[in-house]
Amino acid sequence: MAALPSFAQDLGDGIVAIDTGFHRPLFDAAYLVVENGRAAFVDSGTNFGVPRLLAALEALGLARDAVDYVIPTHVHLDHAGGVGLLMRSLPRAKAIVHPRGARHMIDPSALVAGATAVYGEAEIARSYGSIVGVDAARVRESCDGMTIELAGRPLQLIDTPGHARHHHCVWDARTKGFFTGDTFGLSYREFDTAQGPWLLPTTTPVQFEPDRLRESVQRLLSYRPECMYLTHYGRVRDVQRLGASLLEQLDRLVAIGRALKSAPDRHAALERALRDEYLAIAAARGCRLGEDETMQLLGMDVTLNAQGIAVWLDREAAA
Structure with missing residues (x-):
């Protein structure tokens, strides 16, 4: 081999x-x-x-x-x-x-x-x-x-x-x-x-x-x-x-979504909330990456997660 x-x-x-x-x-x-x-x-x-x-x-x-x-x-x-x-x-x-x-x-x-x-x-x-x-x-x-x-x-x-x-x-x-x-x-x-x-x-x-x-x-x-x-x-x-930890974070994301379900420019509000959430967790865990580097790595996830939460909120509202 x-x-x-x-x-x-x-x-x-x-x-x-x-x-x-x-x-x-x-x-x-x-x-x-x-x-x-x-x-x-x-x-x-x-x-x-x-x-x-x-x-x-x-x-x-x-x-x-x-x-x-x-x-x-x-x-x-x-x-x-x-x-x-x-x-x-x-x-x-x-x-x-x-x-x-x-x-x-x-x-x-x-x-x-x-x-x-x-x-x-x-x-x-x-x-x-x-x-x-x-x-x-x-x-x-x-x-x-x-x-x-x-x-x-x-x-x-x-x-x-x-x-x-x-x-x-x-x-x-x-x-x-x-x-x-x-x-x-x-x-x-x-x-x-x-x-x-x-x-x-x-x-x-x-x-x-x-x-x-x-x-x-x-x-x-x-x-x-x-x-x-x-x-x-x-x-x-x-x-x-x-x-x-995954389940705890999932609960927080649900809470964030419901708190912002009627926010003006909801997508931007969800992105800001997710960014703050991730930065806080990274800091609490002793991550040595700066905010810019952290968001460079997580930026795509922030955008896609915000989109997915919005789709779920709309589906829940229509049910």
Whole structure:
């Protein structure tokens, strides 16, 4: 086996984290799970990350037909935008997709249109490229509690709505860890301090539902996991502490949203409130980054989280 490329990290127990290169280093991970010469990818990143995934596979001495599964946690483009292109290089792989997202993997036109409405056409082209679909015959829909076998290694998929209704998480009993997509939030390594990692919820549009997200996080925690494999970014431990913090922050975001639901220029007000919230947490945790650097790293999350909270508020008001 050749040495892994610099963008890949061997986590042990047959799991490799691959930095897909999206936006900045250590922002967007895909995972390669290897067992007895067979392999599965969990999340893919964008089209531009696919060469990295294939390079990691090659470095491990695995042929492309050794990959049995590609499992996007959900169909947001930073997690699944490269699935179609990746599958073209993996002749034996099946895509295991949440039933609410399967049609979007087969025909991504509506998915691309929705993302374009949020990010704009130029940004979609720059960051994601031309999204291609997956042959319907190669797509297998998951169901809650379903277990697939990777060369005898069980991987269980559970339904975890709240961030998106098309979200499932993958439980690896070997490592007692979940591949969590966005359900268990974000944890950027730049914010690690002596207190450990910082985890924050992601409320991006358009299907943020705080009550369901709380239930999903609590369900993950009920497995008593020893680690979580985050897409943004990497493996984290001390899971029960992080989960409690995540739920506390979720409650605060709900309170912020409801307090500002009728504010003039609501989006700007939500952005200001989220900025203040994140800066306060970072300072309390002993983060040494300045305000400008902190917001440079979190600015996109502030904007998207404000948008997602606004969509939820409008949906709640219309109910």
